[in-house]
Amino acid sequence: MTSPVALRQLFLGGARSGKSGLAEQAAMDSGLEVVYVATAEVNHSDEQGSMIHRVSMHKQRRPSHWRLVEEPLALSKTLFELDQTPCCVLVDCLTLWLSNHLCGPSRDLDATLDQLIMQVSNTRHHLILVSNEVGSGIVPMGELSRQFQDYSGLMNQRLAQICDEVTLAVAGLPLNLKNKPTH
Structure with a gap:
């Protein structure tokens, strides 16, 4: 197995933009063992079944040998624990993680976000993050x-500052916003 390189990649995009597929390809291209961290909380009583369908599509698309860790809330702790072994960690999706915190038990979201930023900054492995870009639409009324929208925009800005590479997915195509300098 290849020795890991501390590389932080952020894939942004709207719904169905192709960001997850691009992130999964980057994980495959890493040459490392991949650990997929899923942040979705699936409500099995969902009458529409939309989240169940989305999760099923993601499962079908990713290789069966990838290790799966389901973590809807304690992401910083999970990333710290995974940082102890050489691998490529793919987190999909940060906006679901953020939503889990906003709709969950009362917590200090600013401190939770600070912990995530610190952990991403200090990572020693190849870390791939997926997040929705939600700031291109109208300002919500509720x-x-x-x-x-505010927290996801701030989260994405802070992550973009510390990530080595940032890619915006539009219509399944990657638009490179930031690339790690090559020496």
């Missing part, structure tokens, strides 16, 4: 929706 308070919770506005908080979500």
Whole structure:
């Protein structure tokens, strides 16, 4: 197995933009063992079944030998624990993780986000993050929706600052916003 390189990649995009597929390809291209960290909380009583369908599509698309870790809330702790072994960690999706915190038990979201930023900054492995870009639309009317849009925008900005590479997915195509300098 190849020795890991501390590389932080951020894949952004709207719904169905292709960001997850691009991130999964980057993980495959890493040459490392891949650990897929899923942040979705699937509500099996969902009458529409939309989240169940999305999760099923992601499962079908990724290789069966990838290790799966389901972690909807304690992401910083999970990343710290995974940082102890050489691998490529793919986190899909940070906006679901953020939503889990906003809709979950009362917590200090600013401190939780600070912990995530610190852990991503200090990572020693290849880390691939997937997040929705939600700031291109209208400003939501509801308070919770506005908080979500504001926090996700701030989270994405902070992560983009510390990541080595940032890619925006549009119509399944990658638009490289930031590339790690080659020496």
